[in-house]
Amino acid sequence: MRRRPDDRRRRFPAALRILLVGLLLLLSGVLACRKSPEASRAEASAAPAVANPIPSGVPYEITVVQKERFPLWVSTTGVTTLDPTRQVVLTAPQRSLLRSIAALGERVPKDAVVAVLEPLASPGLRVEVRTPIAGLVLRPSARVGEIVEEGGRLLEIADDSVLWVWVRIYASDLDRVRPGTPAVVSVPGNARTFSGVLDLILPEVGPDRVAQGRVVLRDRPGLPAGLVVDVRLPVGQREGLVVPREAVVFEGTRPLVARVRLKSDGTVAAVEPVEVSLGVETDRLWEVTGGLQAGDRVISKNAFLILKARPGAAEEGDD
Structure with a gap:
């Protein structure tokens, strides 16, 4: 059936209205999705922040x-001792009254007077006892005012410019170290280190499967005898x-x-x-x-x- 022109004119406004309604709905959706800068900042401030894995105020690298x-090391311990070949014992040349003597631990230069004696056979005579080496006074054996017999021990002088460290070397490490190996010595709890050389390994292993080695420290390290120290011996790299x-x-x-x-x-x-x-x-x-x-x-x-x-x-x- 053929439609009349006036029917098309009546339907056109209805189609236009539907199109306009669709456009309005689309526009309202777009506006709803858009936020003002103030609203965006408010939402950002309300959102929980991402936790920082590093605690605040803690410096890190x-x-x-x-x-x-x-480097690879053999680590062990040792005990310091004075070199006995660098010690001298001073004695009285004759029966005498001890007038003065150097104090224990006093450092004396070579040829210094370390004791004064008055021979009983020659009252009033002053006899000086001098040290043939420089070093520390050890173990005075007589007191001022005492009578010292001829050949009697007065004191001992030790040259502490060289120090020995007797170290423990386990049997499992004997094939890794040898005389001439450099050594690094340190005191537990102290960052300072001392350089030395392992110069001797005794050819005997004890029941505990440990041998004794000797490290020599030169240039007056200033460590006391009898001190327990840590010792490291380098044995290579990897x-x-x-x-x-x-x-x-x-x-x-x-x-x-x-x-x-x-x-x-x-x-x-x-x-x-x-x-x-x-x-x-x-x-x-x-x-x-x-x-x-x-x-x-x-x-x-x-x-x-x-x-x-x-x-x-x-x-x-x-x-």
Whole structure:
């Protein structure tokens, strides 16, 4: 059936109204999605901030794990002693009254007067006793006012410019060290070190499977005799994956490091504890034999504080 022209004119306004309603709905949706700057800032301030994995105020450093050549050491302990070949005992030349004597521990130069005697056979005569070497006064054997017999011991002078250290060398290490090996000596709790040479290994191993070696320290190290010291003997080098000693934190017997993941802008995105397997320890490094790969990043300063501050650390420590 053919439609009349007036029917088309009546339907056109209705179609136009539908189109306009659709446009209005679309426009209202777009406006609803747009926010004013004030509203955006308000929402941002209300949103929870992303937690910083590094505690506030804790300085830290990040180190890239890599392979490095490091020294191998035989570590042991020893006891200092004076060189007995550099000691002299001074005696009275005749029966005398002791008028004066050097004090214990006094440092005296060569040819210094260390005692004055008055022979009983020659009252009023002054006899001086001089030291043939420079050194420290040890073990005075007489007191002022006492009678000393001829040949009687007065005191002992020790040249302390050279010091010996008798060290323990385990049988398992005897094939790794030999006379002439350099030695590094240190006092526990003191950062200062002393350089010496292992010059003798006694050809005898005791029941405890330990031999005695002698390290010689020269140039007046200033250490007292009878002091227990740490001794390290270098025995070579090897290459391995290493981290700074400060990067390793022990939770009980578990060695942990704080591995770091960075954001694209270089800031810290996350810190995670990683248990590692350790090899050789040096004065500044730990060898890592498992748990890390070359290129990993770890916290190398205040790692202990950062790991302790992580969520759940207290519960893990209680376990």
